[in-house]
Amino acid sequence: MNWQHFEPFLVALAIGLLLGLERERSHTRDLPAGSRSFALLSLAGAIASGIDARVVAAGAIGVAVLLAVAYRRTRADDPGTTTVIAGLVAYLLGALAYTRPAEAVALAVVVAVLLVSKARIHRFAREIVSEVELEDAIKFFVVAFVILPLLPDQAIGPYGVLNPSRIWLLVVLLTGIGWLGYIGVRALGPQRGLLVTGLAGGFVSASATTASMGRLSKTETGLRAALASALVASLATFVQLLLVIGVVDIEVLRLLWPPVLAGALVLVGVAAFVYRGGTRPDHTTAEDQDTPDEPTMRPFALRPALALATVLTLALLVSRWAADMLGPNGLVLATFAAGLADAHAGAVAAASLAAKGDVTVDAALIGVAAALGSNLLVKVILAFASGGRRFGLAFLAAMAAPAVVFGVALTLVVTLG
Structure with a gap:
């Protein structure tokens, strides 16, 4: 076993940290998932993908349920659903990283740009x-x-x-x-x-x-x-x-x-x-x-x-x-x-x-x-x-x-x- 066997998991962790840090930096209030949660979600996606595709599907359902429960606890402070959706995306990108890490990283960067550009996108949609x-x-x-x-x-x-x-x-x-x-x-x-x-x-x-x-x-x-x-x-x-x-x-x-x-x-x-x-x-x-x-x-x-x-x-x-x-x-x-x-x-x-x-x-x-x-x-x-x-x-x-x-x-x- 060499480091290449661990490469997909490291990529998944990096993706989760990238998205999680962006979510924490852009919010001062309680979130349903933070940087550590995002990293774990992406790593879970990579592990599930390494087991079986059916495990990935079952895991996606489980992640969606967990995020929905967490959202109910924090929606009074942050009624937006972007973080919940981003958490599910982080899990799926982690699963993708196991087989196609380059594509997973590219998509993660696109997702991060979308999350960072919240104000610009809203201004473009509402004013431009x-x-x-x-x-x-x-x-x-x-x-x-x-x-x-x-x-x-x-x-x-x-x-x-x-x-x-x-x-x-x-x-x-x-x-x-x-x-x-x-x-x-x-x-x-x-x-x-x-x-x-x-x-x-x-x-x-x-x-x-x-x-x-x-x-x-x-x-x-x-x-x-x-x-x-x-x-x-x-x-x-x-x-x-x-x-x-x-x-x-x-x-x-x-x-x-x-x-x-x-x-x-x-x-x-x-x-x-x-x-x-x-x-x-x-x-x-x-x-x-x-x-x-x-x-x-x-x-x-x-x-x-x-x-x-x-x-x-x-x-x-x-x-x-x-x-x-x-x-x-x-x-x-x-x-x-x-x-x-x-x-x-x-x-x-x-x-x-x-x-x-x-x-x-x-x-x-x-x-x-x-x-x-x-x-x-x-x-x-x-x-x-x-x-x-x-x-x-x-x-x-x-x-x-x-x-x-x-x-x-x-x-x-x-x-x-």
């Missing part, structure tokens, strides 16, 4: 999230976790583009980014909330994030905050581009990173300028806007997401058709068409051809530029479609300088070798 936002969150969960799993994940139609599951996943992505952006604004304020949402959403889909920010620009958040968020989403595109190209072909990456870095630095400067301007009141008039502000716009909007998902699916269909018809001989046109759906898809296709020796590295760089150009065109169109003329023009103007710098730098790299 309104009834309308809660209803929309439920709708989003239906869209994401009820409808999506029921759709077939099968490639149908021309080029297998019309995949119901993947198309609906795009709808989930669009609605999710919009909802998270709305809640981020409520929790962190218009500037910080949208900025964090834009950067995170950009690593998933910069085009979808741009569309969502265009829609949010017509709410009380204002144009500047939404525009800065859309710009940092495009910054994520640059970062992802270097990562995926580095996996495919190091030689292409060696020549591509200087132009990408130059464009990214300019984009950071433009986004910072817009963001700092967003901290000041955004004075606008009715003549400056195509659409009036909508301060009561709901965070969940399914119809715009369906429309944008249709547009992006059609773009993907066109790109697949172009790639199939043109092949390597039409690299620039093929990557341009692929970029209509995703910039990285066209860029990876060009780098893959260079890695195989089918095209030169310089030709691959031009193909990457074509994919980024067409993807920028899609973002501009989405910015106009979702945010109106004012947001669209602002996004186009803001992206002009990074695009020009990237193009000039890439031209120098290709020319000078």
Whole structure:
């Protein structure tokens, strides 16, 4: 027998002490269970799991009864039931620690965070999230976790583009980014909330994030905050581009990173300028806007997401058709068409051809530029479609300088070798 035989029991004790200490630290009144009781409950769960699963079940019933009796004695001082429930969870986590200690520890940390965050969660539920936002969150969960799993994940139609599951996943992505952006604004304020949402959403889909920010620009958040968020989403595109190209072909990456870095630095400067301007009141008039502000716009909007998902699916269909018809001989046109759906898809296709020796590295760089150009065109169109003329023009103007710098730098790299 070695120490590994005792590891599950030590993990169970640690879990129980963690939860028990949190309960004692957060309460000054009598509790139905303290730190020692929690540690013993978790250890009992591990011992029961080592005997038999039926013993675990019987033990859970016994623990529930004991905690209920203890709660009756202390409910006058502490009417809450969180400690009782946490005690039962500690027992079950102890049982889990016997077979899967890593998962038990991870879940224990999550439980501890929930217990520590009592005030923040209550404030979020009572002051940040309104009834309308809660209803929309439920709708989003239906869209994401009820409808999506029921759709077939099968490639149908021309080029297998019309995949119901993947198309609906795009709808989930669009609605999710919009909802998270709305809640981020409520929790962190218009500037910080949208900025964090834009950067995170950009690593998933910069085009979808741009569309969502265009829609949010017509709410009380204002144009500047939404525009800065859309710009940092495009910054994520640059970062992802270097990562995926580095996996495919190091030689292409060696020549591509200087132009990408130059464009990214300019984009950071433009986004910072817009963001700092967003901290000041955004004075606008009715003549400056195509659409009036909508301060009561709901965070969940399914119809715009369906429309944008249709547009992006059609773009993907066109790109697949172009790639199939043109092949390597039409690299620039093929990557341009692929970029209509995703910039990285066209860029990876060009780098893959260079890695195989089918095209030169310089030709691959031009193909990457074509994919980024067409993807920028899609973002501009989405910015106009979702945010109106004012947001669209602002996004186009803001992206002009990074695009020009990237193009000039890439031209120098290709020319000078």
